Amino acid sequence: MAKEQLMSYEDAIERFEVVIGLEVHVELNTVSKMFCGCANNFGSEPNTNVCPTCLGLPGSLPAVNRKAVESSIAIGLALDCQIASNGRFARKNYFYPDLAKNFQTSQFDEPIAFEGEISIELETGEVFMVPIERAHMEEDAGKLTHVGGATGRIQGAEYSLVDYNRAGVPLVEIVTKPIYGALDKAPELAATYVRAIRDIVKSMNVSDAKMERGNVRCDANVSLREKGAEKLGTRTETKNVNSLKSIENTVRYEIQRQAFILAAGGKIIQETRHWHEDRGHTSAGRPKSDADDYRYFPEPDLVPVQPSKEWIEEIRLTLTEKPSVRRKRLQNDWGFADLEFRDVLNSDLLDEIEATVAAGASPQSARKWWTGELARLANVQEVAVQDLPITPEQVASIQKLIDSGELTDRIARDVVAGVLAGEGEPAEVIESRGLKIVTDEGALIAAIDKALASQPDVMEKIRDGKLQAAGAVIGAVMQEMRGQADAARVRELILERAK
Amino acid sequence: MTEITSSSAAVLAGLISSKKASSVEITTAFLDRLEKLNPKTNSYLYFNRENSLAQAKRADQQLAVGKAVSPLHGVPIAVKDNLTTTDAPTTAGSKILEGWVPQYDATVVRKLREASMPILGKTNLDEFAMGSSTEFSAYGPSKNPWDLSRIPGGSGGGSSSAIAGHLAPLAIGSDTGGSIRFPAAMTGSVGAKPTYGAVSRYGLIALASSLDQIGPVTNSVMDAAMLQDVIGGHDPHDSTSLPNGLGSMVQSVKEADVKGLKVGVVKQLSSDGFQPGVKACFDDTIEKLAAAGAEIVEVDCPSFEYAVAAYYLILPAEASSNLAKFDSVRFGLRVTPDGNPTIENVMAATREQGFGPEVKRRIILGTYALSSGYYDAYYGSAQKVRTLIQQDLAKAFTQADVLLTPTAPTTAFKIGEKVNDPLAMYLNDIATIPANLAGIPGISVPNGLASEDGLPSGVQILAPAMQDGQMYRVASIVEKLYMDQWGASLIARVPDLEAL
Numbered sequence: 001m002a003k004e005q006l007m008s009y010e011d012a013i014e015r016f017e018v019v020i021g022l023e024v025h026v027e028l029n030t031v032s033k034m035f036c037g038c039a040n041n042f043g044s045e046p047n048t049n050v051c052p053t054c055l056g057l058p059g060s061l062p063a064v065n066r067k068a069v070e071s072s073i074a075i076g077l078a079l080d081c082q083i084a085s086n087g088r089f090a091r092k093n094y095f096y097p098d099l100a101k102n103f104q105t106s107q108f109d110e111p112i113a114f115e116g117e118i119s120i121e122l123e124t125g126e127v128f129m130v131p132i133e134r135a136h137m138e139e140d141a142g143k144l145t146h147v148g149g150a151t152g153r154i155q156g157a158e159y160s161l162v163d164y165n166r167a168g169v170p171l172v173e174i175v176t177k178p179i180y181g182a183l184d185k186a187p188e189l190a191a192t193y194v195r196a197i198r199d200i201v202k203s204m205n206v207s208d209a210k211m212e213r214g215n216v217r218c219d220a221n222v223s224l225r226e227k228g229a230e231k232l233g234t235r236t237e238t239k240n241v242n243s244l245k246s247i248e249n250t251v252r253y254e255i256q257r258q259a260f261i262l263a264a265g266g267k268i269i270q271e272t273r274h275w276h277e278d279r280g281h282t283s284a285g286r287p288k289s290d291a292d293d294y295r296y297f298p299e300p301d302l303v304p305v306q307p308s309k310e311w312i313e314e315i316r317l318t319l320t321e322k323p324s325v326r327r328k329r330l331q332n333d334w335g336f337a338d339l340e341f342r343d344v345l346n347s348d349l350l351d352e353i354e355a356t357v358a359a360g361a362s363p364q365s366a367r368k369w370w371t372g373e374l375a376r377l378a379n380v381q382e383v384a385v386q387d388l389p390i391t392p393e394q395v396a397s398i399q400k401l402i403d404s405g406e407l408t409d410r411i412a413r414d415v416v417a418g419v420l421a422g423e424g425e426p427a428e429v430i431e432s433r434g435l436k437i438v439t440d441e442g443a444l445i446a447a448i449d450k451a452l453a454s455q456p457d458v459m460e461k462i463r464d465g466k467l468q469a470a471g472a473v474i475g476a477v478m479q480e481m482r483g484q485a486d487a488a489r490v491r492e493l494i495l496e497r498a499k
Numbered sequence: 500m501t502e503i504t505s506s507s508a509a510v511l512a513g514l515i516s517s518k519k520a521s522s523v524e525i526t527t528a529f530l531d532r533l534e535k536l537n538p539k540t541n542s543y544l545y546f547n548r549e550n551s552l553a554q555a556k557r558a559d560q561q562l563a564v565g566k567a568v569s570p571l572h573g574v575p576i577a578v579k580d581n582l583t584t585t586d587a588p589t590t591a592g593s594k595i596l597e598g599w600v601p602q603y604d605a606t607v608v609r610k611l612r613e614a615s616m617p618i619l620g621k622t623n624l625d626e627f628a629m630g631s632s633t634e635f636s637a638y639g640p641s642k643n644p645w646d647l648s649r650i651p652g653g654s655g656g657g658s659s660s661a662i663a664g665h666l667a668p669l670a671i672g673s674d675t676g677g678s679i680r681f682p683a684a685m686t687g688s689v690g691a692k693p694t695y696g697a698v699s700r701y702g703l704i705a706l707a708s709s710l711d712q713i714g715p716v717t718n719s720v721m722d723a724a725m726l727q728d729v730i731g732g733h734d735p736h737d738s739t740s741l742p743n744g745l746g747s748m749v750q751s752v753k754e755a756d757v758k759g760l761k762v763g764v765v766k767q768l769s770s771d772g773f774q775p776g777v778k779a780c781f782d783d784t785i786e787k788l789a790a791a792g793a794e795i796v797e798v799d800c801p802s803f804e805y806a807v808a809a810y811y812l813i814l815p816a817e818a819s820s821n822l823a824k825f826d827s828v829r830f831g832l833r834v835t836p837d838g839n840p841t842i843e844n845v846m847a848a849t850r851e852q853g854f855g856p857e858v859k860r861r862i863i864l865g866t867y868a869l870s871s872g873y874y875d876a877y878y879g880s881a882q883k884v885r886t887l888i889q890q891d892l893a894k895a896f897t898q899a900d901v902l903l904t905p906t907a908p909t910t911a912f913k914i915g916e917k918v919n920d921p922l923a924m925y926l927n928d929i930a931t932i933p934a935n936l937a938g939i940p941g942i943s944v945p946n947g948l949a950s951e952d953g954l955p956s957g958v959q960i961l962a963p964a965m966q967d968g969q970m971y972r973v974a975s976i977v978e979k980l981y982m983d984q985w986g987a988s989l990i991a992r993v994p995d996l997e998a999l
Binding site: 052055056057058059060061062063064091093095097100101102103154160162293295296297300301302303 | 581582583589591596599601602603605700701702703704705707708709735736737738739816817819820823824825826828829830842843846866869870871874878
């Protein structure tokens with residue numbers, strides 16, 4: 001498909017006001033599905049976590065998963081929403097082969113949570129209040145795989161396979177009200193907002209919150225209007241954007257694309273669009289109108305969800321600290337500079353560093369390990385640093401040995417490599433690899449004397465005040481000790497001998 | 500007809516538990532009869548002698564080594580073909596499900612099995628239970644044992660004709676607007692629709708979820724009470740099922756006493772529009788009750804006038820959505836059209852070919868009623884009428900313990916008589932629909948033969964929600980008044996099918 005023409009971002013922002021609206025789908029990590037007892041499991045063999053209800057067999061009926069309702073209420077409370085005293089399910093009717101019943105059990109005019117807000121802090125420190133319209137419960141659809149045909153889409157496919165393992169997985173859809181006034185920051189705000197939602201559901205442990213697995217996905221609505229205009233422009237909805245970077249890019253792209261069309265006197269078509277991260281642009285999906293008729297009506301197979309005040313308060317008590325509050329507290333406690341802290345956030349290492357500090361390491365050393373050596377190793381192995389087979393407790397115990405002088409930084413890296421290689425706990429690695437630092441001063445002095453014997457002029461130079469000459473001897477001693485000596489102590493010993 | 504096949508289920512259960520007859524003997528007697536006579540009545544869409552006898556044998560073995568597991572232990576039963584069974588195809592009377600064998604048993608079917616009741620077979624119905632004559636079954640109409648040229652009522656005409664023809668001692672029906680009670684009235688049998696939620700709907704192929712309820716079709720009020728005790732109770736698979744049981748219906752029947760009973764006659768359902776012979780039977784029932792000591796009061800339910808109209812918006816709306824799953828993707832019929840067999844075209848061709856005319860009519864009505872811009876005027880208004888009917892009934896039940904109406908406006912009509920007149924067909928349920936809209940229990944009990952055609956008439960007894968016991972109590976009183984007069988049940992007067 002030919003790439004569409006774009007206006008430069010700066011010109012677009014200069015001329016138009018950007019209005020965005022975000023719909024975030026959060027897959028809950030309940031043990032079972034929304035309306036049946038099937039396992040809510042990622043990665044099982046196709047069509048193994050299924051039953052009459054999630055397959056939509058004739059005669060089957062739904063029954064609400066109480067835990068999913070609890071998680072939904074928790075999300076609502078975390079977003080400062082009101083919780084409905086009478087939340088009703090509704091059927092959203094449309095035909096699609098991944099939808100077992102050809103209707104989705106969702107919520108329509110009586111969502112479980114409504115009227116909330118969340119404060120979002122941008123990189124500049126600027127804070128936006130994003131208004132939340134609603135958070136409602138619904139079920140996910142099955143997964144289609146289109147076989148044959150060039151596009152991988154249903155059109156043109158030879159046949160399609162359906163995996164209903166995902167059918168009936170509980171979702172919470174969080175919908176913002178239109179967000180005005182973000183100006184040139186709209187793309188960043190969109191991505192930061194989604195990250196905030198992801199952090200919240202992750203910190204509450206109601207979702208696995210892995211965007212790459214689709215646990216958190218975003219539909220981004222974008223419209224432009226001439227500055228000063230009252231009426232909202234026609235919007236497009238880019239569906240299922242599933243990385244933070246893509247969300248930012250999508251919004252930016254849509255602003256530039258729509259600006260070009262509007263400036264040329266054209267009209268925006270109300271439609272759904274798809275984002276192609278590899279090609280860096282969106283493409284048109286199906287036309288959509290506000291008159292899309294899903295023939296919603298109250299789900300007659302389910303009684304309304306009527307959470308008692310006591311239950312809501314019980315859930316409120318279990319709420320964890322808000323991620324934004326926690327971030328502020330940790331940065332403060334740890335005394336990290338803004339840049340250092342941003343680095344931690346961007347690599348998503350807050351939990352790991354916090355646990356490492358809790359296990360006894362200093363904040364700075366914990367930070368250096370995770371954003372430094374461990375991040376490097378993860379990069380080499382092409383895995384997420386969080387997925388490395390080393391625990392914060394192990395990292396902290398290695399750091400303690402450095403602090404007590406039993407390991408040098410260099411040896412410590414060998415210990416880490418041993419732990420990652422599956423050789424056991426740090427102590428076992430040290431033992432089996434013989435990585436204890438050499439503290440026997442007699443052995444060190446013998447090694448120093450040996451090195452001095454082959455480099456007789458060194459002592460002269462030191463005595464003449466050229467202390468850097470000691471470097472060559474330190475190197476030789478360290479080599480002799482196979483690196484397992486404390487270089488600083490070796491240096492001290494050399495200088496003592498030169499006296 | 501043998502002594503066995505003309506006996507009530509209660510009597511058969513007594514024979515089995517006292518070991519005077521085995522479940523195998525009794526089941527065999529019914530299988531012999533239905534294999535011979537089903538070609539005349541078309542009551543059953545499916546039966547399997549071997550399978551039924553295996554179940555009977557298990558029931559006998561259980562009894563040989565222990566006690567009866569239920570009051571109906573070993574008594575065979577017919578099940579309407581819109582309940583899922585893992586050992587028999589389930590069609591709902593539709594071509595779109597022809598040959599489908601479900602992967603699971605309906606909760607009611609499971610309970611029958613747990614009660615050691617052998618299943619004789621699956622009974623005919625109007626397609627997806629849409630109709631009141633079985634003429635909309637894709638597998639041909641069932642015939643009324645009183646007159647084989649007439650309808651046995653619908654949608655549960657398979658079950659009602661099986662009971663009246665003694666092709667089963669007990670049957671399961673489902674009632675969305677009268678599908679148990681209307682056929683009972685047409686055939687002189689007893690049919691009860693329990694309170695909404697009293698019996699689990701899990702495994703009942705849904706017509707209209709907020710109206711559907713499963714219930715018994717039997718020879719006698721006691722048999723119905725016994726069967727409701729077996730199939731009732733909370734089911735975690737059905738969140739609309741009542742959290743608590745309603746007590747023993749059998750106990751209510753045993754304790755039936757007319758003393759202090761206040762009977763309400765609904766003004767709107769006691770005068771116009773009823774066949775004179777049916778009206779005469781109803782008046783006779785009221786007179787009998789008054790003579791027995793019941794107090795008779797007239798109650799006013801003005802909103803009943805709109806019940807049929809509201810029903811024919813709510814039902815099609817829910818049905819249009821419930822029937823969306825029949826799309827060829829996961830089960831049932833698949834029609835692949837020539838040319839361009841895209842998923843849309845396959846779904847459309849399958850539904851075009853697989854659904855009959857009445858089903859299509861209601862899907863279109865329901866889709867329209869739910870469409871944006873029409874929702875408030877149609878579905879929304881219908882729900883308001885529903886609330887008004889509930890209010891009318893609530894008020895009526897402050898004046899009377901139960902309400903009585905004729906079950907049906909006429910006796911059984913001829914096959915073909917109304918099949919091309921949907922409106923006339925819809926009006927058959929004028930007296931039964933309010934109970935479904937309000938979720939209250941209702942039962943039809945035979946109250947005589949209409950003088951002009953000699954065909955059975957039924958009286959309907961309505962009770963407040965969750966007072967199914969009260970309904971059975973009064974049904975038992977009415978039944979006893981007629982037994983005293985007739986000396987036997989009305990069904991004993993059904994013509995000899997073997998001679999017809």
